[in-house]
């Protein structure tokens with residue numbers, strides 16, 4: 001049985017996975033994954049910021065197995081313990097008052113978009129439905145979430161897009177202010193743009209958005225799908241900025257490897273939805289919520305997030321110290337790090353893979369590092385050693 005052949009023949013062609021260079025992974029443990037030949041890789045992709053506690057963390061695996069034996073699924077017609085407890089914990093650890101459970105980042109953003117439209121109608125203006133988002137943003141692939149995504153390449157071929165979205169320049173407050181009209185209901189941004197190339201927001205920018213939203217009665221929505229759940233060294237990235245959103249969305253790392261999404265809201269926004277407004281069959285499934293509770297146990301353990309912040313700073317410092325040829329800029333927050341090159345970064349990512357390090361390349365120029373948050377200094381050193389060798393080899397090629 002040739003797995004690559006099966007995948008190529010029977011799975012739709014939405015991912016660029018050339019069979020010659022695409023790994024077939026069989027198992028993982030901590031920061032490592034293994035391919036079908038038993039070769040080990042240091043995984044600095046982490047399932048795209050999902051496996052933040054490494055692969056198969058025993059505490060998460062145990063929570064999942066225990067819940068799987070008890071109750072796999074009910075429906076949201078009924079209460080379950082893992083869901084109610086997770087909701088309380090998310091609220092206690094954040095600025096939110098209430099949460100809605102769904103299954104992915106795109107779905108969480110869809111929920112936020114629906115909530116913002118209803119909020120706009122009730123509190124601002126009968127036609128307040130427009131949402132201002134940022135150029136270079138990423139909010140998911142469902143029709144409204146991809147429309148919110150400020151990257152034309154993701155819209156091409158799927159027009160007409162959903163109406164009611166406008167795009168402003170990230171980290172440029174007046175660009176957002178200029179687009180506000182009586183039709184606006186919300187501003188939606190990532191505190192750290194991820195898929196767009198790892199661009200952290202400036203504090204003045206997010207604080208300015210907060211003031212604009214307060215002045216005009218708009219909802220400030222943060223997409224924390226990638227930068228949330230400890231990735232930046234705080235549980236939520238907004239904590240770095242002294243700004244609280246009215247609504248924020250989570251997914252990726254929250255389920256420790258299982259699919260979950262959350263849309264959280266505070267104040268008046270938390271009371272907008274009423275029965276029948278929104279729903280999800282699998283949203284807040286007991287097994288997934290048990291996994292998320294185990295993730296929260298680990299992330300909120302004494303000193304854990306501080307160590308993420310320290311390792312992130314160490315990573316950036318060492319990365320700069322290497323003086324890699326062609327390195328233009330290192331950006332990031334905590335362990336969400338981007339390195340921009342003026343050379344072929346895709347080639348470097350391929351060479352890293354050959355040498356046993358998985359790293360993601362964005363747009364041919366940027367290497368995105370999303371190591372598991374449980375990575376050690378020695379593993380960071382090992383990754384940087386591989387990167388240095390890959391760089392040297394790419395320079396010669």
Ligand SMILES: *Cc1c(COP(=O)(O)O)cnc(C)c1O
Pocket residue numbers: 103104105106107109138139140141190194195223224225226227251252
């Ligand atoms: C990955 C991502 C999404 C989409 O999440 P899915 O689970 O793939 O739908 C949305 N927003 C941000 C910031 C992301 O990084």
